[in-house]
Amino acid sequence: MLVQVVLLSPLLLLLHAPALTQGQYDQCRSLVSTDDGAVWEQYACQPKAQTMKDYMRIRVEPPGITCGNPPERFCTLENPYLCSDECDASNPDLAHPPQLMQDRERGGLITYWQTVTWSRYPEPLLANITLSWNKSLELTDDIQITFEYGRPTVMVLEKSLNYGRTWQPYQYYADDCMEAFTMPPRRVQDLMAANVTRVICTELYSRWVGSKNDKVVRFEVRPRFAIFAGPRLVNMDGLYTRMESMKGLRDFFTFTDLRLRLLRPALGGTYVQRDNLLKYFYAISNIEVPARCKCNLHAGQCVFVDGNLQCVCDHNTTGQDCQRCKKGFKAKSWKAGSYLPTPNGSPNICAQAGTSSGSNCECYGHSNRCSYIDYLNIVTCVSCKHNTRGQNCQHCRMGYYRNASAELDDESVCVECGCNQMGSLHDRCNGTGFCQCKEGTTGTKCDECLPGYYWKQGCYPNVCDEELLMCQNGGTCFQNQRCICPPDFKGVLCQHSRCDGGKKCNHSGAAAAILSLTLLLLSPLTTLLQAAAP
Numbered sequence: 060m061l062v063q064v065v066l067l068s069p070l071l072l073l074l075h076a077p078a079l080t081q082g083q084y085d086q087c088r089s090l091v092s093t094d095d096g097a098v099w100e101q102y103a104c105q106p107k108a109q110t111m112k113d114y115m116r117i118r119v120e121p122p123g124i125t126c127g128n129p130p131e132r133f134c135t136l137e138n139p140y141l142c143s144d145e146c147d148a149s150n151p152d153l154a155h156p157p158q159l160m161q162d163r164e165r166g167g168l169i170t171y172w173q174t175v176t177w178s179r180y181p182e183p184l185l186a187n188i189t190l191s192w193n194k195s196l197e198l199t200d201d202i203q204i205t206f207e208y209g210r211p212t213v214m215v216l217e218k219s220l221n222y223g224r225t226w227q228p229y230q231y232y233a234d235d236c237m238e239a240f241t242m243p244p245r246r247v248q249d250l251m252a253a254n255v256t257r258v259i260c261t262e263l264y265s266r267w268v269g270s271k272n273d274k275v276v277r278f279e280v281r282p283r284f285a286i287f288a289g290p291r292l293v294n295m296d297g298l299y300t301r302m303e304s305m306k307g308l309r310d311f312f313t314f315t316d317l318r319l320r321l322l323r324p325a326l327g328g329t330y331v332q333r334d335n336l337l338k339y340f341y342a343i344s345n346i347e348v349p350a351r352c353k354c355n356l357h358a359g360q361c362v363f364v365d366g367n368l369q370c371v372c373d374h375n376t377t378g379q380d381c382q383r384c385k386k387g388f389k390a391k392s393w394k395a396g397s398y399l400p401t402p403n404g405s406p407n408i409c410a411q412a413g414t415s416s417g418s419n420c421e422c423y424g425h426s427n428r429c430s431y432i433d434y435l436n437i438v439t440c441v442s443c444k445h446n447t448r449g450q451n452c453q454h455c456r457m458g459y460y461r462n463a464s465a466e467l468d469d470e471s472v473c474v475e476c477g478c479n480q481m482g483s484l485h486d487r488c489n490g491t492g493f494c495q496c497k498e499g500t501t502g503t504k505c506d507e508c509l510p511g512y513y514w515k516q517g518c519y520p521n522v523c524d525e526e527l528l529m530c531q532n533g534g535t536c537f538q539n540q541r542c543i544c545p546p547d548f549k550g551v552l553c554q555h556s557r558c559d560g561g562k563k564c565n566h567s568g569a570a571a572a573i574l575s576l577t578l579l580l581l582s583p584l585t586t587l588l589q590a591a592a593p
Contacts, residue, residue, distance in 0.1 A: 087373035103396035103404025108199035136327035177339035200349035209325025231260035299398035356396025357381035375409035384409035389424020425452035
């Protein structure tokens with residue numbers, strides 16, 4: 060294939076030139092003519108934007124929030140007392156499952172997901188919709204959610220950067236931002252370059268105006284782009300320059316998952332009408348997420364393979380997001396491509412091992428330079444990174460062990476031992492990650508106790524247990540740490556009698572004696588109280 064491309068005519072090379080000057084970063088490389096012949100010129104590149112709703116996985120919570128099981132009647136805000144509609148999960152014509160949020164409407168028939176009605180008012184009607192792609196994406200235009208029968212009066216759009224492990228708010232929506240979230244309402248149009256990534260609360264999409272056409276809720280991306288690229292987004296160089304220079308800007312438009320938290324449905328007025336709760340519910344007919352695969356400017360294409368989006372990586376990179384260098388190309392640390400200088404950017408290509416240093420020393424990509432030690436007559440790697448050490452950065456630092464599933468040139472080749480400080484003798488472990496444990500302690504990280512020991516900031520021998528060190532004379536073992544003895548007995552295992560000579564104590568007699576003494580002491584007080592009474 061390479062030979063065929065090299066034989067391209069000069070005319071075809073000229074045809075590629077206009078695309079390169081547009082600055083859209085859709086090409087990773089191009090063949091150019093030089094005095095030495097045709098050579099590849101590399102560029103920063105990214106996939107084209109597309110609608111991502113075809114690839115998203117939808118999860119709706121809590122269980123049972125989708126209407127139809129059991130079948131249920133509902134009304135609409137436009138006709139609140141004509142409750143002739145029905146949701147029935149067992150009937151395809153009356154069902155409203157979650158997948159109808161991402162289908163393509165055909166023949167003018169609008170299909171939508173719908174929740175149960177607010178029959179349990181005043182208990183809140185809450186629903187979460189999680190959209191997942193198992194891939195890092197970058198927004199390229201406004202997110203649009205189309206609600207049928209009224210937009211929610213309160214909701215939150217959240218995003219995750221780590222596949223749903225943690226979440227952060229993207230935008231708040233409410234008919235009264237101060238009441239719902241104690242935040243003043245803001246418009247995206249009022250943001251400036253310095254606060255373009257601010258999380259705001261907007262009232263624009265939540266107030267009821269009684270129009271069937273007011274269905275869409277937006278997360279506005281284009282107005283944020285326009286702050287740097289102009290109202291018509293013609294100055295994209297300005298946007299790309301800010302993407303590189305402004306900390307956190309690229310991350311603001313990046314996500315792996317989105318989540319809608321629906322907190323209060325459309326009311327159709329100021330108050331909830333308790334006499335007709337069948338008109339309150341959520342219904343979504345469409346979700347549009349215009350975005351591109353995040354490939355760190357190392358890929359011009361993104362394909363759908365085995366149910367997942369995957370960057371077609373260039374520049375000697377690999378990974379789902381082109382987030383690391385290929386094996387054999389780790390002579391220097393991986394780095395994302397750069398939009399600068401426009402219009403072609405900097406590809407930051409992963410270099411082949413051995414090409415970044417003047418010596419022949421192999422450092423497996425964990426060091427950028429080598430040093431010659433004269434008296435030993437060896438060349439050694441300097442300042443090994445990624446928790447490696449050794450002449451060739453081929454060993455792991457103390458407190459780390461070799462990841463058996465990673466190649467020697469992988470940045471994650473050394474894994475921290477993570478030994479429990481209370482249970483281990485030191486922070487070092489063997490080649491399989493097992494720490495050296497103190498007496499009575501076990502487990503890979505020395506954070507568990509052997510039988511016969513209990514954990515209390517380390518493992519200590521059981522004082523008592525239910526097998527070998529049983530509490531005697533009716534005593535009970537408390538957390539393996541001590542015996543709780545009955546009144547007659549004492550000792551570590553309740554093995555000693557409290558009575559002289561080992562005779563059994565007569566608690567009934569003692570109790571009677573104590574009661575008599577108590578009455579004797581109280582009798583003068585009783586006499587005084589009776590005398591003082593009128």
